[in-house]
Amino acid sequence: MSQAAPKGKRLLKLFFSMLYISAFTFGGGFVIVTFMKRKFVDELHWIDEQEMLDMTALAQSSPGAIAVNAAIQVGWKIAGFTGMLAAVLGTIIPPMVILSIISLFYQRFASNRYVALVLKGMSCGVAAVILDVSLSLGKNVIKTREWVHLVIMAAAFAATFFFRVNVIFIILASAAVGVIMALMARRGGGRQ
């Protein structure tokens, strides 16, 4: 994390980064999380990759919108309470403004052919962004060569992609594996 920049500057950067990301990310919560990873982990180096994944898991398992939850986590991490406020405001202002404008003429917007084409093109790009980020993340998991993690990754993928298991159950099951591993490690440690 870069401590060099003064806090005011970091807050502004955080606010505008979230504003920018939130204004352009369509689709579910995982979309915005991938864009946040690119910005705060790869570009600004404010958060490390593991922590970003932890925050994603926490955001996903808490009530409320994933984007807002992730913003709260990232905000606290980067600049404490004011950081949290800046990140949340940055996240909710764009949808509020855009929806306010669109609600004035929403039927024309929703049935416009050109709007549909732009959105379709953009979703091709979004799919590429998500797959790019998830491949990088997956590669890092594989590199650790921890077989338990590989099994969790494969099982979670099968559960969500093929069997459409509710995400909450997948999170809970993985957490349970974590608890078991901790207990086994403690036992193993006691024997030595």
Added chain:
Amino acid sequence: MMLLQLFLSFLQIGMFSVGGGYAAIPLIQNQTVDVHAWLSATEFMDLSTIAEMTPGPIAVNAATFVGLKTAGLPGAIAATFGCILPSLILVSILAYIYRRYRELPLLQSILSALRPAVVSLILAAGLNMFLQVVFGGRNALSLAHAQWACLVLFVAAFVALRKAKASPILTMLLCGAAGLLCGMLGFM
């Protein structure tokens, strides 16, 4: 009174929707169509479509839409504040616990088991989106139904991101422009 009702309704939506947008939709429908009749069933459909087409969490979109419609700008603010308040409190507490206790072996072990699962969740979301744009869903996976223009756009974007480390938002906007162009030329 209206403002308070909006606030309380969306507070419930924010509090009980665990797992993001798809969990929130039935709750939003229940509160805004069934309990309060702020929206008709058709308006709710319109709202879902717009929410899908515009950035931002569906709960925030719905709060803005319903708030504006029933009580103007103060309504939009009251409803949005209601839907994010539970997150502000709960997630802040979680963030504190995470920062304070993340070094504990038990929490370390849980988090390290969660990370690979989260990677898979993100990957699956991306794959589903890919299948949606290229094949129009996962039930019609035949090359005859493939949208070639979308596939080309996807591959171009993917290569730009991976090899050239292109900016994701720029990539996405260029894809939007390319989509418009392809459509006007009749490829999409």
